[in-house]
Amino acid sequence: MSLPxxxxxxxxxxxxxxxxxxxxxxxxxxxxxxLASRDSLAALTDLLNRAYAPLLARGMxxxxxxxxxxxxxQRVADGQCFVAIVGGVIAGTVTACGPYDERDLGSxxxxxxxxxxxIAHFQQFGVDPTCQRRGVGRKLVAASExxxxxxxxxxxxxxxxxxxxxxxxxxxxxxxxxxxxMQWPGKTYRSVVMRKHLGQSALRGQLQTLARxxxxxxxxxxxxxxxxxxxxxRRDVGLFFKSVxxxxxxxxxxxxxxxxxxxxxxxxxxxxxxxxxEPDRRRLQQRLLDEAARWLPWLDGVSKAQLLGELxxxxxxxxxxxxxxxxxxxxxxNHGTHHRGQVTAALTMLGLPAPELDLxxxxxxxxxxx
Numbered sequence: 001m002s003l004p005x006x007x008x009x010x011x012x013x014x015x016x017x018x019x020x021x022x023x024x025x026x027x028x029x030x031x032x033x034x035l036a037s038r039d040s041l042a043a044l045t046d047l048l049n050r051a052y053a054p055l056l057a058r059g060m061x062x063x064x065x066x067x068x069x070x071x072x073x074q075r076v077a078d079g080q081c082f083v084a085i086v087g088g089v090i091a092g093t094v095t096a097c098g099p100y101d102e103r104d105l106g107s108x109x110x111x112x113x114x115x116x117x118x119i120a121h122f123q124q125f126g127v128d129p130t131c132q133r134r135g136v137g138r139k140l141v142a143a144s145e146x147x148x149x150x151x152x153x154x155x156x157x158x159x160x161x162x163x164x165x166x167x168x169x170x171x172x173x174x175x176x177x178x179x180x181x182m183q184w185p186g187k188t189y190r191s192v193v194m195r196k197h198l199g200q201s202a203l204r205g206q207l208q209t210l211a212r213x214x215x216x217x218x219x220x221x222x223x224x225x226x227x228x229x230x231x232x233x234r235r236d237v238g239l240f241f242k243s244v245x246x247x248x249x250x251x252x253x254x255x256x257x258x259x260x261x262x263x264x265x266x267x268x269x270x271x272x273x274x275x276x277x278e279p280d281r282r283r284l285q286q287r288l289l290d291e292a293a294r295w296l297p298w299l300d301g302v303s304k305a306q307l308l309g310e311l312x313x314x315x316x317x318x319x320x321x322x323x324x325x326x327x328x329x330x331x332x333x334n335h336g337t338h339h340r341g342q343v344t345a346a347l348t349m350l351g352l353p354a355p356e357l358d359l360x361x362x363x364x365x366x367x368x369x370x
Contacts, residue, residue, distance in 0.1 A: 051126030092127035120148035177300030
């Protein structure tokens with residue numbers, strides 16, 4: 001590709017998002033196009049430095065936070081660089097690339113995702129701070145995905161700092177799932193590698209939404225449950241599994257000791273549905289949160305054939321059973337919703353405000369962060 005000239009000054013200046021916000025105007029249109037020779041690499045570098053400054057301040061030494069124009073030039077040459085234009089000014093950028101070169105990975109054995117010739121990736125992704133949460137980043141990621149799909153790649157990957165939880169959540173909302181970790185040389189953080197299948201079906205996307213909701217609702221429920229005094233937490237309040245503690249234990253047994261193991265191919269633990277598998281409430285909370293986070297990365301590896309097929313497993317009494325894969329997985333997430341609702345009713349009865357756990361609240365929350 002023809003690289004931009006460093007001395008070009010086009011697109012320099014304050015992003016239109018800031019001007020628009022200050023004037024309380026309607027949102028400006030977002031145009032995504034390939035980097036052109038008229039674009040300024042100096043302005044692009046300055047944008048990346050500003051976009052990553054908050055992460056740099058938190059101790060994450062992203063390359064984009066301090067890189068100079070020469071490094072920017074090298075990195076845009078790795079693939080196809082896209083820029084987002086808002087009000088005539090560059091508001092964001094990303095570079096879509098094919099698989100990593102072996103020279104970049106060296107002898108590393110912990111990055112199979114980046115060695116796969118069917119997986120593209122994107123890098124040097126940044127949005128001006130004044131233009132974030134306006135859809136600029138979403139359009140840039142979509143451009144990278146389209147670029148990869150047009151070239152026949154089956155998936156696309158990205159990695160980001162494990163402590164940058166807001167970035168991880170953003171990628172999840174865009175359909176990416178965690179597949180592993182890696183440690184880039186010289187970085188102060190471990191990176192989370194996330195991947196998305198291209199040409200993804202609406203069915204898989206719906207299941208990923210339910211898995212995100214299951215995680216979100218579990219976390220939000222505990223924001224209130226932890227306020228319960230110990231006696232109230234363990235009191236028999238007439239629920240099917242008696243107490244809040246008993247109901248949460250049942251969720252751990254049903255969703256994770258039984259169903260997750262059945263779906264992930266392992267042998268499910270034969271455990272009574274009312275068993276107290278975790279007596280300590282803090283450990284129980286952490287286990288439920290950790291287990292809820294496992295569904296999304298597992299879903300990423302589920303094949304189309306599995307989605308369209310059946311789940312074969314053995315019931316607690318040992319009898320073999322076969323059920324539609326998708327419908328049964330939907331049942332698992334619905335089961336969690338049912339029992340979280342029981343806990344919510346108990347919280348109200350015990351004098352605490354009921355947390356809002358409707359799926360639409362999660363969708364609204366996600367929309368506000370895009």
